[in-house]
Amino acid sequence: MSIATTGPVRVVGTGLLGTSVGLALTQHGVPVQLADPSRTALALARDVGAGQPVTPGDAEPVLVVVAAPPDVTADAVRDALAAHPDAVVTDVASVKGYVLSELRAWGADLTRYVGSHPMAGRERSGPSAAVPDLFLGRPWVIADSGASSDAALLAVRHLAVDLGAVPVGMDAHEHDAAVAVVSHVPQIASSLVAARLRGLGDAALGLAGQGLRDVTRLAASDPALWTSILAANADAVHGVLAGLRDDLDVLLGALALAAKADGPEQVELGALAAIARAIADGNAGVARVPGKHGGATKHYAVVTVLVPDRPGELARLFGDVGAADVNIEDLSLEHAAGRPVGMAAISVLPARAEHLEAELTARGWRLVS
Amino acid sequence: MSIATTGPVRVVGTGLLGTSVGLALTQHGVPVQLADPSRTALALARDVGAGQPVTPGDAEPVLVVVAAPPDVTADAVRDALAAHPDAVVTDVASVKGYVLSELRAWGADLTRYVGSHPMAGRERSGPSAAVPDLFLGRPWVIADSGASSDAALLAVRHLAVDLGAVPVGMDAHEHDAAVAVVSHVPQIASSLVAARLRGLGDAALGLAGQGLRDVTRLAASDPALWTSILAANADAVHGVLAGLRDDLDVLLGALALAAKADGPEQVELGALAAIARAIADGNAGVARVPGKHGGATKHYAVVTVLVPDRPGELARLFGDVGAADVNIEDLSLEHAAGRPVGMAAISVLPARAEHLEAELTARGWRLVS
Numbered sequence: 001m002s003i004a005t006t007g008p009v010r011v012v013g014t015g016l017l018g019t020s021v022g023l024a025l026t027q028h029g030v031p032v033q034l035a036d037p038s039r040t041a042l043a044l045a046r047d048v049g050a051g052q053p054v055t056p057g058d059a060e061p062v063l064v065v066v067a068a069p070p071d072v073t074a075d076a077v078r079d080a081l082a083a084h085p086d087a088v089v090t091d092v093a094s095v096k097g098y099v100l101s102e103l104r105a106w107g108a109d110l111t112r113y114v115g116s117h118p119m120a121g122r123e124r125s126g127p128s129a130a131v132p133d134l135f136l137g138r139p140w141v142i143a144d145s146g147a148s149s150d151a152a153l154l155a156v157r158h159l160a161v162d163l164g165a166v167p168v169g170m171d172a173h174e175h176d177a178a179v180a181v182v183s184h185v186p187q188i189a190s191s192l193v194a195a196r197l198r199g200l201g202d203a204a205l206g207l208a209g210q211g212l213r214d215v216t217r218l219a220a221s222d223p224a225l226w227t228s229i230l231a232a233n234a235d236a237v238h239g240v241l242a243g244l245r246d247d248l249d250v251l252l253g254a255l256a257l258a259a260k261a262d263g264p265e266q267v268e269l270g271a272l273a274a275i276a277r278a279i280a281d282g283n284a285g286v287a288r289v290p291g292k293h294g295g296a297t298k299h300y301a302v303v304t305v306l307v308p309d310r311p312g313e314l315a316r317l318f319g320d321v322g323a324a325d326v327n328i329e330d331l332s333l334e335h336a337a338g339r340p341v342g343m344a345a346i347s348v349l350p351a352r353a354e355h356l357e358a359e360l361t362a363r364g365w366r367l368v369s
Numbered sequence: 370m371s372i373a374t375t376g377p378v379r380v381v382g383t384g385l386l387g388t389s390v391g392l393a394l395t396q397h398g399v400p401v402q403l404a405d406p407s408r409t410a411l412a413l414a415r416d417v418g419a420g421q422p423v424t425p426g427d428a429e430p431v432l433v434v435v436a437a438p439p440d441v442t443a444d445a446v447r448d449a450l451a452a453h454p455d456a457v458v459t460d461v462a463s464v465k466g467y468v469l470s471e472l473r474a475w476g477a478d479l480t481r482y483v484g485s486h487p488m489a490g491r492e493r494s495g496p497s498a499a500v501p502d503l504f505l506g507r508p509w510v511i512a513d514s515g516a517s518s519d520a521a522l523l524a525v526r527h528l529a530v531d532l533g534a535v536p537v538g539m540d541a542h543e544h545d546a547a548v549a550v551v552s553h554v555p556q557i558a559s560s561l562v563a564a565r566l567r568g569l570g571d572a573a574l575g576l577a578g579q580g581l582r583d584v585t586r587l588a589a590s591d592p593a594l595w596t597s598i599l600a601a602n603a604d605a606v607h608g609v610l611a612g613l614r615d616d617l618d619v620l621l622g623a624l625a626l627a628a629k630a631d632g633p634e635q636v637e638l639g640a641l642a643a644i645a646r647a648i649a650d651g652n653a654g655v656a657r658v659p660g661k662h663g664g665a666t667k668h669y670a671v672v673t674v675l676v677p678d679r680p681g682e683l684a685r686l687f688g689d690v691g692a693a694d695v696n697i698e699d700l701s702l703e704h705a706a707g708r709p710v711g712m713a714a715i716s717v718l719p720a721r722a723e724h725l726e727a728e729l730t731a732r733g734w735r736l737v738s
Contacts, residue, residue: 102632119576119578122673133675133735134737141576168575168576174572174573178572178573181566181573182566182573182577182581183580185565186584187580187648188617188647189559189562189584190655191647191648191650191651192558192613192616192620193554193555193558193613193654194651194653194654194655195613195616195647195650195651195654196609196612196613196654197551197654197657198650198653200547200657201547203537203543203547204550205551205657206508206537207488207537207547207548207552208659209551209552211556211587212551212555213658214583215555215586216651216655217580218583219651219652219654219655220651220655221651222648223646223648223652224645226644226648227648230627230644231624231633231636231640234624235628238625240565244561244617245617245618245621247561247564248561248610251557252607252611252614255599255600255603255607255610258603259604263440263471264597267600271600272596275595275600276592276593276596278557278561279556279560279588279590279591279595281560281564281567282559282560282561282563282585282588282590283560283590283592284563284564284567285560285565285566285585286585286589288569289563289566289577289585290577304491310696312691312694312696313691314687315687315690315697316691318683318684318686319687319688319691320684321684322685323684325681327678327679328683328684331683331700368500
């Protein structure tokens with residue numbers, strides 16, 4: 001595969017993202033210069049093959065990728081712009097407006113700066129979790145500074161494409177407003193729901209199902225990183241969260257009325273409607289979440305199969321799905337605590353569902369139809 | 370398999386749960402009498418094999434299972450206790466305190482009443498979605514009325530076990546407090562987050578990742594059903610939700626301070642700590658969610674594999690996992706909108722991870738290590 005990025009590229013910050021960038025570029029034959037204030041992180045990044053630590057004799061980079069925590073990104077971008085007067089500089093911080101306004105206030109050369117944000121991550125962090133495929137197929141936001149040169153925009157766009165990502169043009173303000181809704185507020189909601197579980201007894205926790213697990217999965221995120229992200233995008237997050245709080249207050253009022261009523265007929269007029277509206281508004285919102293293939297309106301048929309909890313059973317199931325020549329579009333496993341059987345919900349194209357059901361039944365699988 | 374429940378059993382309400390109970394009992398040879406105010410639902414339940422509609426010549430039931438919507442459950446239980454003076458009566462409504470207090474107020478015979486709640490459900494509803502395996506391996510709460518006779522408790526416990534569920538003893542108040550935390554408040558949070566997506570542009574929605582999908586999955590739930598559930602458990606839900614709102618207000622205050630500050634050093638003392646605490650409290654809560662095998666402290670190793678989006682690829686992967694003789698304890702698929710490659714995160718016992726990684730690598734899979 002031929003790529004558009006020509007070296008050398010300097011990567012400032014060798015955490016998960018920076019090291020993954022270095023790994024991918026190195027595999028493409030681009031010389032990568034690595035920098036990080038942590039000598040351990042730097043050595044690890046070198047050891048996994050992400051490039052070579054910066055040395056005094058290095059050639060001037062044509063591109064600098066700042067992959068530092070959000071709260072030090074603006075400084076690092078400013079320093080890079082000053083140190084490399086011919087280089088294009090980008091950063092991969094998950095908040096963009098804050099970086100840009102700092103740079104603007106400092107009078108940095110914005111013609112050579114393009115903010116960016118690859119929508120990629122993993123549950124693990126640090127250079128040892130880095131992989132060259134991290135960006136494969138992910139959206140990568142390219143944020144014009146408003147003064148970015150065409151050459152600078154093209155260079156960052158090439159970087160995204162070379163790493164297998166899909167460039168998405170969006171300015172810093174649009175980006176921050178979008179991630180407040182699709183990422184930052186969901187993180188907060190997940191953390192707040194999970195926090196309710198702290199004092200709960202084991203018997204009550206034993207009733208937890210897949211729904212709770214889904215809602216609280218994000219709550220395992222790193223507090224230090226998220227404090228930095230949320231503080232940097234505080235304005236946009238506050239706006240979205242305040243809207244959520246208003247809805248929550250309406251719901252709390254309705255629940256208080258329902259709690260003191262003696263049966264549904266006695267609930268004060270409008271309270272039940274307010275509860276129903278909160279759920280219906282959620283229906284309308286979730287219907288807009290894009291599915292695997294990007295179509296918010298795309299629907300799959302779901303074939304649900306009982307799977308005994310033994311080695312090889314899922315293997316056998318997916319072997320049989322493959323033998324039926326049906327592609328699995330999405331998949332989820334449901335299971336209860338400590339039980340011998342789970343259910344695999346297999347999403348397939350609607351036209352293939354009947355065929356799959358027949359094939360699986362013929363092979364002895366029990367379907368939950 | 371021999372079962373303890375002897376017939377006849379009357380099922381009042383032939384929706385998803387009632388019809389599934391009828392199907393399972395019928396398969397065990399127990400005579401099932403079906404009742405439902407909807408003639409269509411009743412005929413459907415009969416057609417799928419859940420039993421026979423009630424007729425005047427029916428033998429007296431020994432057990433009545435009320436599987437009606439929460440807001441009519443208490444009436445139906447009262448009527449059943451009156452109509453069948455020798456029968457044990459249970460209900461499967463997802464809120465228990467409200468039913469019990471109505472029955473108590475009416476002076477119903479609580480010695481023959483035992484509330485219950487099978488923690489089972491599906492995304493689809495109605496008799497056509499019913500399956501006899503619905504309860505397999507699921508917790509089934511058995512709620513002593515405080516006056517329930519030993520014989521009545523045993524009869525309902527037998528029902529749960531016969532249907533493959535795991536009985537969990539808990540009184541109505543404990544049950545309602547538990548489901549408020551593990552089910553009702555997560556539902557509300559999911560709906561409130563999803564509601565933020567209504568006005569969002571397509572470009573912003575294109576940045577949505579797995580985290581948003583997880584948090585908002587529950588938001589597709591039925592408004593009418595959930596209005597009934599939340600109104601019936603309004604007191605407990607209000608309590609938990611008020612705690613969440615208090616945390617949210619602290620966070621909103623901290624974000625407002627962060628939004629007006631010029632860099633993290635300028636944020637008023639304590640605001641950043643408040644943000645970090647909200648995320649850390651979520652960490653502590655989610656750590657208590659039981660995993661597949663019921664141990665809140667059980668950890669699995671995760672092996673993440675890149676999977677091309679073609680028919681048979683997941684099949685091939687799970688075939689290879691099976692060939693390596695490794696059991697899949699949990700599984701999640703990550704994928705971005707419209708992209709050609711996904712990642713399968715396979716949870717396995719830690720002692721098996723290294724072996725699995727070696728086997729998969731040897732078979733040509735690309736691991737995201």
